[in-house]
Amino acid sequence: MALFITGDTHGALCLDYGSPDGYLTRFNTANFSDQKNLTKDDCVIICGDFGGIWDTNRRSIDESRAEKYDLDWLENKPFTTLFVPGNHENYDRLCGIKDQELLNSWYYENMPSETKQRFRQGYPRQKRYGGNVRMIRPSVCMLETGVFRLNGYTCFVYGGAESHDTEGGILKLSDYPNKAQYKRAFEEKKRAGKSFRVKGLSWWEQEIPDSLTEQLAEKALEECGWNVDFVFTHDCPSGLLEMIGADQRSSRVNEFLQTVQERLTFRQWFFGHYHKNMEFMDQRFHLLYDAIIRIE
Ligand SMILES: [Fe+2]
Structure with a gap:
């Protein structure tokens, strides 16, 4: 069993010219030739912003034709x-x-109640590798916060980060009684020229793990004696921000990961x-974007 790891893919396709985004490109055989020797026992880990499940549909939660095609492509890879x-x-x-407020709003008024019920569940949740995963496909899974056993190694996983592209604010669909008023507010934001997001369409508050998730993470680490082989996160401890050259303030996620780093072996x-793509502190910390590296 081999473990490979890479950074953000931001969906299936590269939308900006020259950007290394898109898992269809990142994982094609030319860019990731090591896959020729891999099997489904081998794992490729993406350190957040997978983005393969993205679009919101007012009437259905089913994958769009394009999403389905692209996720099936990933499922058919030999890893x-x-x-x-x-x-x-x-x-x-x-x-x-x-x-619930959003689900009851005008936005989802035409969604059948059976679909709303499925919407409350998300993708199937299962125990796998010693932790909880969301099954997107039999071999495409989201890792929830916790400790996993991968390739015989103990691995701590903690997702989430604060979005940087919300300087223009976050619109809430449920603040508007109908589509016309929402559209007006949306156009006003656009004219203001600052980047903004819409809750439930392009921004989700779950991006910052809540205190329950923090407690779950600490409990999982307690159970393995605060000693793991590898850590996989989307964000990093606050102490690294300056070295990265990041210009944003330290977030709740950075602060939490800093406390983890100080206790964890x-x-x-x-x-x-x-x-x-950067390395810090004698290769103990790896910041990844398009690089795909083999861990073991
Ligand atoms: Fe990203």
Whole structure:
């Protein structure tokens, strides 16, 4: 069994010219030739912002034709894909919508009640590799926060990060009684020229793990004596921000991971989010974007 790891893929396709985004390109045989010798026992881990489950449909939660085609392509690869959730993930579709106000709003008024029920559940949740996963396909899974056993190694997983592209604010669909008023507010935001997001369509509050998730993480680490082989996260401890050259303030996720780092014994820590490939502290920390590296 082999473990490979890479950074943010932001969906199946590269939307900006020259960007290394898109798992169809990242994992094609030319760019990832090592896959020729792999089997489904071998795993490729994405350190957050997988983005393969993204679009919201007002009437259905089923995958679009394009999503289905692309996810089937990934399923047909000769390896298993595991992703840590990032900040750019549709948490409502992945893990089940929790925002009852949004579900009751005009936006979802035409969604059949049976579909709403499925929407509350998200993708099937299962125990796998010693932790909880969301099954997107038999060999494409989202890793939830916790400790996993992969290739005989103990691995701590913690997703989430604060989005940086919300300087213009976050619109809430349920704040508007109908589509016309929402559209007006949306156009006003657009004219203001600052990047903004819409809750439930392009931004999800679950991007910042809540205190229950933090407690779960600490409990899982307690159970393995605060000693793991590898750490896979989307964001990083606050102490690394300056070395990365990140210009944003330290978030709740950074602060939490800093407390973890100070207590945890680990061999190597891998993370994404900052869209660079860098190594720190004698290769103990790896920031990944498009690089695909073999861990063991
Ligand atoms: Fe990203």
